[in-house]
Amino acid sequence: MEDLETYLQNHRQQQLDELMTFLRYPSISTLPENEKDVLQCAEFLAQHARSIGFEHVQLLPTPGHPVLYADWLHAPGKPTVLVYGHYDVQPVDPLELWKTPPFAPTIADGQIWARGASDDKGPVFVHFKAFESLLQTTGSLPVNVKLCIEGEEEIGSRHLPEVVEKNAALFAADVLVVSDTTMFQPGQPSVCYGLRGLAALQVNVFGANGDVHSGLYGGAIPNPIHALVSILSALHDEQGRVTVPGFYGDVETVAEDERKAMVSLSTGDEEMAKSLGISALFGESGYSTLERLWVRPTLEINGIYGGFQGAGTKTVIPSEAHAKITCRLVPNQEPQKIQQSVSAWLQQIAPPGVRVEVQLLDGSKPFLTPFHHPAIQLAAKAYEHAYGVPAVFTRMGGSIGIMEDFDRVLHIPSVLMGFSLDNDNFHAPNEHFALENFDKGLRALCYYWNNLADVLQA
Secondary structure, eight states: OOOOHHHHHHTTTEEEEEHHHHHHHHHHHTOOOGHHHHHHHHHHHHHHHHHTTOOEEOOOOOOOOSSEEEEOOTTTSSEEEEEEOOOOOOOOOOOGGGSSSSSOEEEEEEEEEETTTTTOOOOHHHHHHHHHHHHHHHSOOOEEEEEEEEHHHHHHHSHHHHHHHHHHHHHHSSSSEEOOOEBBBBTTEEEEEEEEEEHHHHHHHHOOOOOOOOHHHHHTOOHHHHHHHHHHHHHTTSSSSSSSTTTTTOOOOOOOHHHHHHHOOOOOOHHHHHHHOOOOOOOOOOOOOOHHHHHEEEEEEEEEESSSSSSSSEEEEEEEEEEEEEEOOTTTTOOOHHHHHHHHHHHEEEETOEEEEEEEEEEEEEEEEOOTTTHHHHHHHHHHHHHOOOOOEESSSSOOHHHHHHHHHHHHOOOOOOOTTSSSSSTTSSSEEHHHHHHHHHHHHHHHHHHHHHHOOO
C-alpha cells in the first residue's frame, strides 16, 4: 500500500474531479423545482460512501429531503465519531452576478468556484476523501465512524431534529465533528467553540384592497412601502442598537478575559471594510467588530419588496409590501421569545392606515461548548500539523441550528473544525473554496482521526 502522503499526492486530481461531480448537482433545498436535484445529489453521495467502504448506507426519509446515514464500525474498543454536514445549497440569484455558472464548477486562481463549494459540499467532501485515503493506505480506520449528512440545513434543518430523536441509538457516538464553520483568516486555522442562534420573520404590510393610481390617490391614502420603510428604519437607533423592547434582556455578559482575547484577534476594521468594498464598518456602539460578530445579537433586513419591479415607470400605489428579517442570537436568548418580541414591536410602531401581519419563520438556539475538552484541543493540534501555525479559538457569527439538538439528544462533545473562509462568498454569487484548504484540510483530518482515540482514552 502507498503511504498516506503519497496517496494524497497521487490521487489529488481524482479527488478533485469527484468533488466537481458533487458540485454539479443543483441541490437547492428551498426551491420546489429542485426537489429532484436534491434527491439525486443525496443518492450520489450515498453511492460514493459505499464506494469508499462505508456500510449500512441509507437515505433516512423525512417529509422533506432525506438524511444520509452511513457507518464504518470495525475498530473494536475505539471511540465512535459522528460526522455531520449538509449536501443542500442556497439559491443562486442574482444569477447575472456570477462570473461562471454556479453549477458548472471551475478551478481558477487557486479556488474552486461553484455554489456549495465552501458551504458545505467542499468541507463535507474533504471528510469523505480523508476517510477514503486512510482506508486505502491502511485498510482500516483508527476510530469508528458514523455519517449524518442532511439536505435541509439551508432551510433550518426542519426535519433533522425529529430524525435524530427517533434514531438516537443509530447516531450514538462519543464525539461529534462538524466542518460547517470558517477559519479565522487565510492561513490561520481556528477551532470554533460558539455559534449564534437564529430567529427569522417576515413582515407584510397591507394598504388598499388593490393597487391604485398614484395620481388619483397619491397624497390621500397610506402607501404600504412608505409604511414598511418607516417601520424598518425604527428597528435600530443611531448607535446601531436594536430598539425592540427586551431584545437584550437575556444576553449574557462575556467574561473579560474572553473579551480581551477577541480584541487581540482583531485584524483591523479598515482591512475588513476594504475587502468588502465599503467605506466604513457599522454596528452596535461600544463593542469591537469581533464582539459584534460573535457575542452580540443582531437584527438584519434580508429582503424587501413590493410594488412595480419592471423596467420604466408604473404609476401605482401598491396594495402591499414585504420584508424578511433575521435576528442572530447569543447564549441565553430564546428564538421564540425574540420572534414574539419583534412581532409585537412591528405591530406597535406601524403608522396608521395600514395592516401589519408577521409570519414567524425558522428559529434555532445559540450554541456554546467548552474548548478545554481533549477532542477540541486535538483539533488545534491537527490544524497546526497541516498549516504550520498554531490554531486560535474563536466563535462564529453564523448559525448551525442542529447543534443544540445534537447536544440535547446525544450528550456528546462537539468539535467545530471548518476549512472555509468568511470571504468565500457562501450564500452569495461567486462562492468559492480554496484549493489550499482542500489539500491542508485533508491532512488535518487524517492527523485528527489517527490521534483521536489516544486523546479520548488517555
